[in-house]
Amino acid sequence: METYNWYSTLIKPEWAPPAWLFGPVWSVLYTIIAISFGYVAYKYFKGAIPFLVLLPFILNLVFNFAFTPLQFGLQNNLLASIDILLVLGTIVWSGIVIYPYFPWVVYVNVPYLLWVSFASVLQLTITYLNL
Numbered sequence: 617m618e619t620y621n622w623y624s625t626l627i628k629p630e631w632a633p634p635a636w637l638f639g640p641v642w643s644v645l646y647t648i649i650a651i652s653f654g655y656v657a658y659k660y661f662k663g664a665i666p667f668l669v670l671l672p673f674i675l676n677l678v679f680n681f682a683f684t685p686l687q688f689g690l691q692n693n694l695l696a697s698i699d700i701l702l703v704l705g706t707i708v709w710s711g712i713v714i715y716p717y718f719p720w721v722v723y724v725n726v727p728y729l730l731w732v733s734f735a736s737v738l739q740l741t742i743t744y745l746n747l
Contacts, residue, residue, distance in 0.1 A: 622691050627745040632738060645728050652721045653677065656714060669713045676706035693743040700739045704732050 623635075653673050660670040679702040687696035707729050711722045 623688065626693075626742055629738070629741050629745070632742075641731060645731060648724055648728060649677075649680075652724050655718070656710075656721060659718070665714075665717050669717065672706045672710035672713060676703060676710055679703045679706060687739075693739070693746055697739050697743045700732065700736045704729075704736050707732055 653676075656665070656670060656673050659665050660667065679699055683696060683699050683703065686692055686699050707725065711725065711729070714721045
């Protein structure tokens with residue numbers, strides 16, 4: 617509850633989506649991530665792709681899972697902004713390296729890329745507005 621109270625006091629842009637929307641969106645995205653990233657990991661362990669193709673997927677998960685503790689646990693908008701840019705960067709990187717092997721992984725992650733692009737702009741805006 618304390619986390620919600622803190623977040624509700626932040627200045628947000630008028631175009632910020634309602635808080636209730638984040639749960640359903642991330643539920644869908646985590647399903648896409650689990651299937652596609654799991655497939656990439658499976659292909660790595662079967663020897664079909666090198667570790668350097670798997671690496672951005674691993675880093676993406678680390679940065680993705682770090683966001684909530686940084687934003688809501690530490691209540692640190694600046695660290696959360698840096699982190700979400702790392703999430704965005706690793707989505708792009710993973711798409712570039714996996715496309716020659718399995719283009720469908722890139723296509724199914726387009727919603728993830730679009731949402732994190734939007735969320736990055738939102739996070740950077742919230743950080744700026746609350747300096």
